[in-house]
Amino acid sequence: MMPVNHPPSERLLAYATGAADVPLRLLLETHLSFCPACAREVGRLTAPGGTLLEAVPAEPVPTGLFERIWAEASQHEPPRPVEGVPLPPSVLAELPPAEDWRWHAVPGSGSRTARLVSEAPGGCGLFLVHLQPGARFPRHAHRGGEEGLVLAGGVWDRGRFLEAGDWGSAPAGSSHELLADAKEGCWALIREECEDVRLSGWRGVVQRLAQCHSTR
Numbered sequence: 031m032m033p034v035n036h037p038p039s040e041r042l043l044a045y046a047t048g049a050a051d052v053p054l055r056l057l058l059e060t061h062l063s064f065c066p067a068c069a070r071e072v073g074r075l076t077a078p079g080g081t082l083l084e085a086v087p088a089e090p091v092p093t094g095l096f097e098r099i100w101a102e103a104s105q106h107e108p109p110r111p112v113e114g115v116p117l118p119p120s121v122l123a124e125l126p127p128a129e130d131w132r133w134h135a136v137p138g139s140g141s142r143t144a145r146l147v148s149e150a151p152g153g154c155g156l157f158l159v160h161l162q163p164g165a166r167f168p169r170h171a172h173r174g175g176e177e178g179l180v181l182a183g184g185v186w187d188r189g190r191f192l193e194a195g196d197w198g199s200a201p202a203g204s205s206h207e208l209l210a211d212a213k214e215g216c217w218a219l220i221r222e223e224c225e226d227v228r229l230s231g232w233r234g235v236v237q238r239l240a241q242c243h244s245t246r
């Protein structure tokens with residue numbers, strides 16, 4: 031099934047022009063792996079550059095170039111797919127191996143998160159989120175914006191049900207909660223600005239205590 035919700039066009043433009051930061055680029059690349067419509071749009075946006083390249087006169091290929099590229103490429107093992115997490119190989123290749131992902135459980139919620147990429151301290155980060163079937167990711171506020179997509183399963187977010195490939199975003203200052211599909215649960219890839227997600231209620235207290243501990 032094709033995604034119903036897509037990234038806004040300025041995000042596709044940032045990807046096409048190379049202006050996207052690493053977490054955003056990996057997020058968009060993953061959406062493109064689900065979405066032929068957006069992949070076509072990116073192709074259209076990059077077409078002038080492609081035409082320019084085509085206009086450059088062809089130079090003779092240096093002898094042995096392909097052999098060297100082949101030798102270089104065959105030294106790198108292709109990334110191993112991660113069961114149940116349909117991340118495209120091009121994205122997996124840029125992430126640490128799955129056994130190094132450090133999972134943090136969200137207390138009492140049946141959900142967990144792992145930070146895959148940090149752009150800069152206090153900057154934005156790329157997170158994998160897993161919700162068990164029927165799990166509720168508790169209400170939380172974002173100091174910075176959040177955007178991301180569902181990788182597998184489905185999730186209710188502010189009255190909309192998002193499925194594999196669907197893009198969603200929450201503006202800076204907003205708060206929301208998530209409810210995973212009762213049968214399949216949900217895997218999602220999320221980019222957080224400021225990496226400052228504050229849980230409400232007692233989970234917030236636990237979160238702040240845990241953060242005090244980890245910074246000591």
Ligand SMILES: [Zn+2]
Pocket residue numbers: 033035036037061065067068069
């Ligand atoms: Zn799309």
